[in-house]
Amino acid sequence: MEHELLRNLRKKVATEKYPFIKKKPPEGLRGKLIIDMAKCIGCGLCVFDCPAGAIEMIGKGTAADLKVYLDRCHFCGQCAESCPSKCIVYSTEFELANFDKKNLTIEFKRKL
Amino acid sequence: MVPAEIIEFLSVLIYPGFIFIFTLAFFYEWVDRKFVARLQNRYGPLYAGPGGILQPFADFIKLLAKEDITPRAADKTTFRVTPILMLALALSTLFFIPTAYTTAVSWFEGDLIFVTFLVSILVLITLIAAWSSTSTFSTVGGIRVVLQMLGFEIPMTIVMVGPAIVSKTLSITNIALWQYTTGHYFAIYQPIGLIVLIICLLAEIKKAPFDIPEAESELAAGWITEFSGRKLALIRLTTDVELILAGALVTALFLGGPTGPFGIPSVIFFLIKTTGVILVISNLRALFARFRIDQMLGGFWKYLVPLALLQIILVTLGVG
């Protein structure tokens, strides 16, 4: 064991200097989600399947806006799976810490 | 000319008095934490000052500025007084061990015995402090402190006598000086004594693998569980001063104290030697799993006491 200690003393430190040096997030990391409202057909399947009730639909059908509560979202990816028009994608943005819960709600509005 | 009283006063206050010791205490805590972190393949404190060197200082200031809660059930006076008393005791013990100069701030023939006595008192005050907070964790922790003392006190006292016998003095300062003048360093002549002393001191300052009284995984924080704010700051400072105490004691008794050749200021030698001792202590801390109190007691009586006695026998036979 002493041998191992001394070996580690000589070795480079295993620590990554996050947040000062950031490494590239892995492909497929599910961070904050982004909805492309241009493609959304307002079918509501994402709302229906979300296990955490993190998506809310305001309005109906093709005119509906979507609201995502990041403080409820578990980043499970089911909404992207369910969406028939594949308009939900995940960014790799995971540094979402916030002092105020309100800032964790994002709205996706249709451009008129 | 500055009057002698003022020099005396300054020496108590600044160098080699309080300020010097406190700075040193923080420095050694940093050395300890940093070295252990490094052994564990990580950085340890990094952003408080260069390389995190101000970390212990930041901890101290933060604790001073925090709310200081006295639990309702606690014995208020004792609870309040004991941390101060402990720090005072640790500091005054240090005054009998040579640090910055080749002689201690205060010394007399027999201070070796006095120092062991002070160390025991320190332990007893810990028990009182633990008792006064009346929480069960503290109480069990406090009892463990005393049990632990039963383990380390005897072998520690015995090995400390070793150097005294050879150098024919009971003063720590003189023992250190004797080694320097004769060139007989006890680290070489009484290695068993050195090892036993370091192990005992490890138990005295309650560092792993003998951090049984503070065992985090079974007793929250042991006897210090209920202390917060300023009191906790003082307790932590005491712990750090004890770390110096351990380093200084080993240095004085076995490494010739703050002495060395070439007319370089003695404090440099002191720093080098104690840092060495502290690195050894940190290394041991990282090397072992915590012992159980019964294993610790059993081990000390089964191995360390005989070893200490063996050392003394060797010394009296003239081998040391």
Next chain:
Amino acid sequence: MVETKESKTGLLERLRNSIPQEWILSLKAPEPRRIFLSVKREHFKEAMTKMLKDEEITHLSTITGVDLGEEIEVIYHLDKSGTILSVKTTTPKSQPTLPTVTDLIPGAPLYEREVHELLGVAFDGHPDLSRLVLPEGWPPGLYPLRREISIENIRSALEKAKEEKKVG
């Protein structure tokens, strides 16, 4: 009534021979290594004792309680060399009681307490059916896994219990 897909251990065959027909409501093996045996409540303890002894079964995986509406079904999932033998029996919901199996299986008390707490089945002879998973101050007689209890019911009952505590 009896299907055979279970093979390896021949457990199904042996059960069919060793347990009297009149105790059994159904016995089937819908897939390999799964046997469902439904026994009448009156003969449940006897059947259990006999099976455990004959087959030298020691492992009880868990006990499931299911609210069937009029009755509560209790399922004991036993393991015999990799085959899960699920022994079912029912008890009327109006007064659900069953004999305990803690005397046969030392590992069973927890599972019985859980069923007791979540569905209100009393186990005769169980040493201690006190609170297990639900918080202190849970309204007595509120069994969360019963069908008629919805999540809203539970929430409002909890609110009420809290208020009563405050007043009292």
Next chain:
Amino acid sequence: MDEERVIIPIGPQHPALKEPMNFMLKVEGEKVLEAIPNLGYNHRGIEKAATVRTYIQNLYLAERICGICSIAHVQCYAQGVEKLLEMEIPPRAQYVRLILSELNRLHSHLLWVGVAAHEIGFDTLFMYLWRDREIVMDTLELITGNRVSYGFTMLGGVRRDISPDMAARVKKEMKTVRDRTQYYKKMSSNERSILKRTQGVGILKPQDALALCACGPTLRASNIKWDVRREDPYLAYNEIPFNVVTSDGCDVLSRMIVHYDEVIEATNIIEYALDHMPSGSFREKVTRRIPAGEVVSRVEAPRGEDIHYIKSNGTDKPERFKVRAPTLGNIPAVCKMLSDSYIADVPIILAGIDPCFSCTDRVTFVKGEMGKGWIWTQEELRRYANRWYQQR
């Protein structure tokens, strides 16, 4: 209760237990006379909630029964639902799931040994183990995109495939993990201060282990060769050669050794599976409505047998979803180990069953008096219970 005895509350925010749970220890000196655990702190009511959600939503709920063996729970659930559908998932999906399960076991076991090291005050070993565990976490992140809750297992298959690039990297990492584990195993079985704290501590005799229905590594460390992967094979476990590791020490040290050996075994399984992966699709479409029926499904989670019971009534929501997670199965066993131990051994004994109370959250009490071993007979239990209530 006897006033002279000190009572130490352990948990739920106690550092020894990363999970919310509460133990009252009745102690005399340094000896534990009795431990009264209370596990209800984590009861979330998942079983009820599952009945008002669709099968798809429950997939994620099952994953979140526990974050450490998330793969095990979700596998157990998905496997059950697929049986109700009477479908076989594609062979490639089976292999991918199997690899994931084993990676899950790897990280969970390394995690546990690390925690055990921490409990005996050996933080350096804890740091090393967790450092090397990050290798496994990185591979998991590589394959699934996330570190803990993977959202990877879907009804009918898996979400993504393992590409040859990934496979090559995983294989490389497995070698490192195996080498490191072999080193730690050697070190742990030689290091005196570890032996002192683990050898002969928390004894669970084979007959007790069987009688108290223990499972997983706890059972195997009591020298009982029983593993769901072998007894009741699922996925492709019957196509892959592997050993069921046992150890006959019946103490915490054996549990440690079993964990190390299972890590080594798991790396072999992963390598073998990567080499023998069938080609083809990795996912099939599944209907939302599940045919009526009932199914008992079980898997070998890192901590032992995990068993789910699902009853469907033909709609898109289950009628009953029952979970028995491995830790619950081991609680009677840990109670047995705890009585008549030292306070200092409590954390390591508790940790010894690799507890995770988030899926367990149930309560029990232990009894045991100093100087006497105890047998869990019904008579004794009853006597104990009566006394307890009289004294209150």
Next chain:
Amino acid sequence: MNVVKWARSKSPWIIHFNTGSCNGCDIEVVAALTPKFDLERFGVLLKGSPRHADVIVVTGPVTNQVKERLKRVYEQMPSPKFVMAIGTCACSGGVFKDCYNLCQGVDKVIPVDIYVPGCAASPEAIIDGAAKLLKKISG
């Protein structure tokens, strides 16, 4: 006064409290302390006693059973004290939204200073949250 602020932001001692989480966030909090991420860089020490802690790190959706304990631990901490809600569960209850035995998020029980969503909040996300909080403390 500035020295005090500086000291506070350099020495956040944490106590970890699991309020019924799935353990996912807990292991990530622990992972954040280990060599790869090493929160001690920031002066973070994990403490066993609430009396010693400055920041309480809460994971999990707060079960009814644990509610009172959480309040008590919070009260035992000497001020100034801060609360970090780690993981989506601690932020809002998330996937356990209709489980009957929960009070849906830490902020229903004690005031939360910073929310760190994620399932599980990865060690990086936790460090990010901690860094943001420390920045706020130092003013």
